[in-house]
Amino acid sequence: MSNTAHPPAGSGTHAPGNGRVGMAGLVIGAIGVVFGDIGTSPLYTIREAFSPHYGLVADHDTVLGVLSMIFWALSLVVTLKYVTIIMRADNDGEGGIMALMALAQRCFPKGSRSAYTVGILGILGASLFFGDGVITPAISVLSAVEGLEVVAPGLHRWIVPITLVVLVALFASQRYGTAGVGRVFGPITVLWFAALAALGLMNILHEPEVLHAINPWWAARFFIDHTWGGIFILGAVVLAVTGGEAIYTDMGHFGPRPIRYGWYFFVLPALMLNYLGQGALVLEDPAAIRNPFYVGVPDWAQWPMIVLATLATVIASQAVITGGYSIARQAMQLGYIPRMRIKHTSSETIGQIYIPAINWTMMAIVVGLVLSFGNSSSLAAAYGISVSATMLIDTLLLALVARTLWPGQRRWVLPLCALFLVIDIAFLVANGAKVLQGAWFPVVLGIVLFTLLRTWRRGREVLREEMQKEGIRLDAFIPGLMLAPPVRVEGTAVFMTSDKGVVPHALLHNLKHNKVLHERNVFLTVETLTVPYATAGRRLSIDSIGDGFHRVVVRFGFMETPDVPQALMQAADHGSLIFDPMETTYFVSRETIVSSANRGMPVWRDRLFAVMHRNAAPANQFFRIPGNRLVELGAQVEI
Structure with a gap:
């Protein structure tokens, strides 16, 4: 396994003829997408460090001490840990906690307890990441709009309504995609960081x-x-590094080099200049601590800065929303959440997707947060604990990867992991002290999400076990069926099944009710690999088992949206099977779940799984199967 990150194919990083122009474009694009979250932290970090909650006095030594902690937190946690080291842990060019989890699981035998534990850590980290992720749009946009208080105190009562209008408009526009506005994200964010530095x-x-x-x-x-x-002041210092974990998550969009260049030479200097500038302002006038970001803006530039800050926070929120879509798709592919309807918003860029269920759920939570907390200072108390826990899990997974897959680098990476572990634990303890002030929310949300993900995963396993108990072995069924074959009709029947050795229920029901057998019968299994994208050579495998029966396995990476009909078109390249879309019918068994007190999970989890299963997107939507070519046959299963 390579110990360096590789830019995704087509990123342009090494494309001939791009040269410096190509790299500059990628750096600007990365600045617009990757650094939006961490780039809006100066709006509230210094102010929160001197809030009454921590009881600090804005004197010379304390101001320098807080600034020093912020500088070294950015240097150690973001620059060294994420940008320099953890971005080496790429999973075929992709990053993020789900990709890191899949990479760490390769360190152990498949199905082992260690691999299971790594999976638990990854899912817990993803749940917590989402828990704090929904706070980002609320706190960022609120902080930007709160600049109105500095310019015109009489507009205080309009802060929450304006924030809600901005956020609702942002979520409502997601269905149209971001291809158009995405082109201006980079320049606006570059202008934002330039303004921070100035x-x-x-x-x-x-x-x-x-x-x-x-x-x-x-x-x-x-x-x-x-x-x-x-x-406990680290509970405020951590606000300066929130968004650092998103740098690794977005690595696959641009490759590591543009992100590193953008951070080392532009974003980090701009952030530190602004933090130091706010500190200088407080040293000169301690009263400026009420809102050092906006107080430090010249009078002539305050209104333009409010507009620019609002645009920057909208861009940061957009990155969080699209990150939520990406994590949800990965979790779907890896079997941790039910299938959901995925809409592609660009015919040119496959990565631009829209998931309505995730979008509206996030909007409801974000709007609820704004209405409940009312201001960014209250939200800051809730912010940070889940990010700290996610960073801790990242460190543990990084140590596993370094120890097993990086024999040449582990001598210096593992000691640094020990240092990162101490820092992460300190941040976690400091944020834990804020539980009663609001930090309970992302923790509770993370636990709820973790429960849902684990229930779905375990429920699928129990369902598969129950169906296997009642199933008929394929190798015994076909010879018996051919002794007295039913009437055969023209065309190809594709029976989707998760177990390659058992007769699909849909075939049994078709024989029972329709009493016919197609000329060609395909038992199709869809597998998800632990790599982001399946290569053409691994996409499809076909095994002819005689009498017009074929076993086909289609593989997708965890970053891909499955398109089964398109994948089956490659079968012609194998020469043994040709799929005519107009003569192919897909048969799917749709199970009705009945809970039982004496089986795999507690009854409440059985019922929860049954609700999730009932509301999962239909197979034809998820696998992009034409609705007029699909036949669903029901089956009742007790778990």
Whole structure:
């Protein structure tokens, strides 16, 4: 397994003729998509560090101590851990906790307890990531619109309504895709970071003393002065690194080099200049701590900055929303959530998708958060705990990958993982202290999501076991059937089944009720690989088992949307089977779940699984099978 990240095919990173122009375009695109979340943190991080919740006084030593912690958090957690090291852990060019989980599972035998534990960690991390992810649009847009209080205090009562209008419009527009607006994301975000750097530099010139905060001694001195109680300020410092894990998640869109260039040479300097500038402003005027970001903006630029900040937070929210679609599709492919309807919003870019169920669920949660918490300071108390837990899980999975798959690098990566583990635990403890102030929400949401994902996964296993108990072995069934064959009709029948060795229920019901057998019968199994994309050589395998029966396996990567008819068209290349779309009928068994107290799961989980199963998207939608070529045959299964 390679220990370096590889840009996805077609990314243009190494495309001939692109040269510097091609790389510059990728860097700008990465800035627009990858860094939106972490780029809006300056709106609220410094302000929250000096909120009454932490009881800090904005004096010289404390300001330098907080700034020093922010600088070193960005350097160690984002720059070293995510951008420099963890982006090496690519899964065929893709990143994110689901891809890292699939990569770490290769370290252990398939089906082993260790591989199972890694799967649990990955799903828990994905659930927690989503739990804090829904807070990002709410806190970001609220923080931007709250600039109205600085410009015109009388507009305070309009902050929440304006925020809701922006967020609802953003979610409602998702069905149309982002191809058009996506082209302007990069330039707007570049302008945003340039403005951050300019504002920071302007304020630093008024109080250059703030540059001493780069010295880690000021962070150490903060802990010396505040003893162990000082660890709780990390609950605010973590706000500066939220979005760091998204850098790894979005790696597959651009490849590692554009992301690294954008971070090292543009985004990180802009962020640090702005944080230092806010600190200089507070040193000069402690009263500015009420909103140091907007107070530091010149009067003539305040309205334009509010507009630019709102646009930047909308872009950051867009990245979170599309990230939610991507994680949901991966979870579907890996069998952790029910099938959902997926709409492709671009005929040119396969990665641009829209999942209505995820979109409207996220919108309902985000709107509820804005109405419940009312301001960004209250939301900041809820923000960070799930991200800290996700970062901790990332570190554990990274250590597994480094230990097993990186023999040449593990001597220096593993000690760094130990350092990252200490930092992650410190962040988790600090955020745990905010549970009663609102941090309970992402934790509860993460637990609910984890329960749903695990129930679906386990329920599918129990359902498969029950169907196998009642199933007939294929190798015994076909010879027996051919002793007294039924009437055969023209065409091809495709029976979808998850168990290659058992007769599909749909075939048995078809023989029982229709009393016919097609000229060609295909037992089709769809498998999901632990790589993002299946190569042409692995896509399809065909095994002829005689008498017009064929066993076909179609494989997709966990980043792909399954298109079964298109995959079957490749069968002609194998020469043994040709699928005519107009003569092919797909047969699917749709089970009705009946819960039982004496079987695989507790009754409440059986019933939960039954509800999820009943509301799963039909097979023809998920596998892109034409509805007029599909026959569904029902079956009742007790679990």
